[in-house]
Amino acid sequence: MSKPDETKKERRKINWQSLRSALTLFFGITIFIFVTLQVSHLLEARSRGKKPQEVKVKAEEKSTWSRSEISPLHRIPLMDEFNQKIIPAAPDSPPLSTRYTCAPCHDYERISRGTHFNLKDRPASDRRTEPFVLVEEKSGFQLPISFQNYPGFWSPEKLGLTSWQLVNLFGRNLAGGGLGEPGEKDITPDSRWNVSGKLEINCFGCHNKSYLQDHSEWVKQVMRQNFRWAATAASGLGEVVGMASRLPETWSIIDGPNPDDHEWAVAPQVKYNQNLFDSKNNAVLNLGQPDNNNCLACHTVTARKAASKAEAEMDVHLAAGLRCVDCHRNDLSHEIVRGYEGQELLSSGLKVDEFTCAGCHLGQKPEKGGFGFTGKLGAPRPAHKGIPKVHFERLSCTACHSGLLPQKEPQEVYTARANRLGIFGKAHWTSDYPLIVEPVFVREKDNKIYPERMMWPAFWAEKKGQELIPLKAEEVLKAAPEVFNLKENVSARLSALLPLSSAEFYPALVVADFLFEPNADASLDAKRLEQSPLSGRSGYENFLLVQVRNDEVSSLIPSFDPEEAPAEVEDKIFQILQALKSFSDSREPVFVVGKYYYRVMEGYVEKIEKPGQEAAEPGIFWLSGENFEPLFSDYEIRTLVALGQGPEVLTEEQVQLVLKKLNSQQPERQVVYVASGLVFSLDKNGRLTTFEHPAARPVSWPLAHNVRPAQQALGKNGCTDCHSPSSKVFFGQVRAVSPLKSERGQEKLGADFMDTGHLFQFIFGFTFLGRPYFKLLLAGCVLVMGIIIAAVVLKLASRLAGIDSNSHDKTGEK
């Protein structure tokens, strides 16, 4: 070999060596990365299974439970807020104080840190729950408020809401304690705690098993600011009269009743029901674990489409005879097991995992290996046949089992706390606002998909830089009362026409396909007419004044010959014209008939010849100069037609008007309206434009109830319950619902909230159309392969056993 060849070979060898080193390094690093990744996955998986190291002080005090399963009859003295025994027969007996009545046996301070009372200091890890919703229906406010720190929830601090305001706004569904018992620093100048007293924990609200326990009474007393009397009245132990809200700020309970006023500013007083006390003045109370009704007073959720109670569905657990507290347990700490996986209890000794869906239905694996027992409370063990394992990793149990069944769009629901359900009285308490829908399937931080309730915030706000700062409803209402009071104004004018209606009839207005009737709240109720003479017409001349009695509708305006007008008709005309004068606004109300019109002059009705054409039909008009303007303006009729029967209260035109007013009042600030997932503002030309903003995004919170029967779980009818090109779960339209009637509202597909991608879900859903054929094909392949493999195995076995025909041939034994 020549020298250059050797050098070349040597160089190549050196190159190879360096290349080898590089490759060794490369493979080393690759293996290292792979092993590191795998180990980190393992550690992550382990840490997910294990609770993080936490510093928590578990109460070690002696249990107060006697080990008996029965709840004792409570024959106990009732104590007032000064820790004095209440003598029910005594005049001016004070209301009971649960702090002093219950405390001798039950640790009030510890209980007050429980889930229902400790709204401010809930653990940060606590799963978000339904917020309180600040609602002002007329101006279109629905603002979610919560102490939980989640995007979209407004904290009371940020809105400047004090404990006093919060209790007044939401006390109807507070269980007392916490916000209701403010510390010194929480007593703000606007508060009247001294008059109202503190809203102590209402132990009776949950534990009183007496038929006299009344949530509506609690609400009534809270609305009257009778905080210290609320528990006494709601428990039925005593009857409370008077209103603290009407008392002067200087009043104190020590002052006692006001001897000078027995009608208006009546100080609250209790009249105890002495039948509920024994001869030693001890109350005889039937207390125990809460019944479902106690819980449902604040936790009911009902579909709006359910027209009667008979149509409402029931949670399968309640239908099976379980009580809410069977799963949602608590010990003395009153830290309630909420039932979701991963809940952290700070001071309760209960094991959360035992009361989750999986805890009862699948059983929990004991910490040291082995298998746990299932069937707690008779829970059946689900087979989940044919459901691939990924579903259990990526979906919560509730995704398939809870809430309303998915439709083309999520359905509107009423919740007790948001829509004031469960309050009974003469007034109709249930409110249409806030508008909440379910189910919307949302992917949460743990990468699982949950069914949730959703609402879109709606509020007027000042835009400062990128921040939106909500305005107070009062300010907005004050700025444009004529816009917000449109229905009230129409209602008032209709009410003024009452003298024209026959006995037992009342005036109403037909516009397009709707009948608008004045309601008890001095506003309007709308009904859709099966047949309307004005169907499809919306001009200002296209309204009809009618009179209504139940379902009977007839014309309101009397038809008569003005030359021979009956005196009684003229008297009625006088009455309505007189009543309408208060709404005249520099115009004059007139009644036109034929070639005449009636007007009120100096306390008398006067018939005057009408200039111009003869009126085809009699009617009521405003005389402005020489013009006869209709009783209801074009704008009013247009708005009524637009709003119709729907839940919306504002039109884009109204928003535009209000924004113009608000911006003109303080030109240096920019006011916007947030609704339907968008922010509405005025552009330079005064037109309404929209833009997106985080504050306009919908807020949602996981739902757990009602749990549907297994037969109604998603997937029961097969994969196509969810996976199909027309899947309601993935391709259901989630439209923003808000107080604003607008075509511009946010609209998304269900898949958007799950981050699964439309295209993928569409194609994936599409594959399920061919899935049966795929299964058949696969089954065919498996069958053929199985037969061949079985034949070969048999052949091999026979050969091994020495009975193979070929081997016989070879040995000649055939």
Add this chain to the structure above:
Amino acid sequence: MFFGITSVLLIIALNLRLTFGRFLKHLPEPEREISADNFKEYINWIVRWKLSFLRLKTWDRALDYLINWAKKEYPGWAAWVFYGLVLSYAYLALSGFIFAWFVPRGLFGFPLLLHVAAGALYAICLTIILFIKARVYLPDKVAEKASKESSGFYCPFLRKSWPRPYFQAAAFWVFVLAGFLLASSTLGSMLPYFNYPAQIFFFHLHRWSALASVLAACLAIDVMIVE
């Protein structure tokens, strides 16, 4: 985790073993031993071989070789079935193992959709190949063929060559059996007859069958395809 590490180790170990055996077989018989020098040479050899795949030409040659082999072994339309099997199998193995090793969530999204589609093609092709080739790998046929071929698969520990037909039959039947289990576990998990524990079982059966299949495929490439 266990599957991830086990599968990586087994696949690497088998391939090292096969390539090392192939390397030794090319050495003169006295030099066929497990030694540091041989191992160094082997590393040189394998790296050179792997690096050659950086050139497009090597791929071309390999593809040509495979096509010719397929045409010889599967004449006529059967060659297309073989190509279908190879293509679908390559995607199934790559997508399945890459996601199993590197993505905690496992296979999902469009790769999963393609995996299912490729699975159908794989099942059909495998069934046809089995139908055509089963008789070739029947025990008596294999024994007969093996009696004619005394060497082929070299074992460096025993310093002995074994008849290749046995290994070919083993690779074929393991591949088929694994394919059968893969198809069965897929079918089983889609049928509404099996509960959650069964679903878990199917999942693991699918994974481990896939591993067995890949190992069998590696063996098959060594003892059947590559001369």
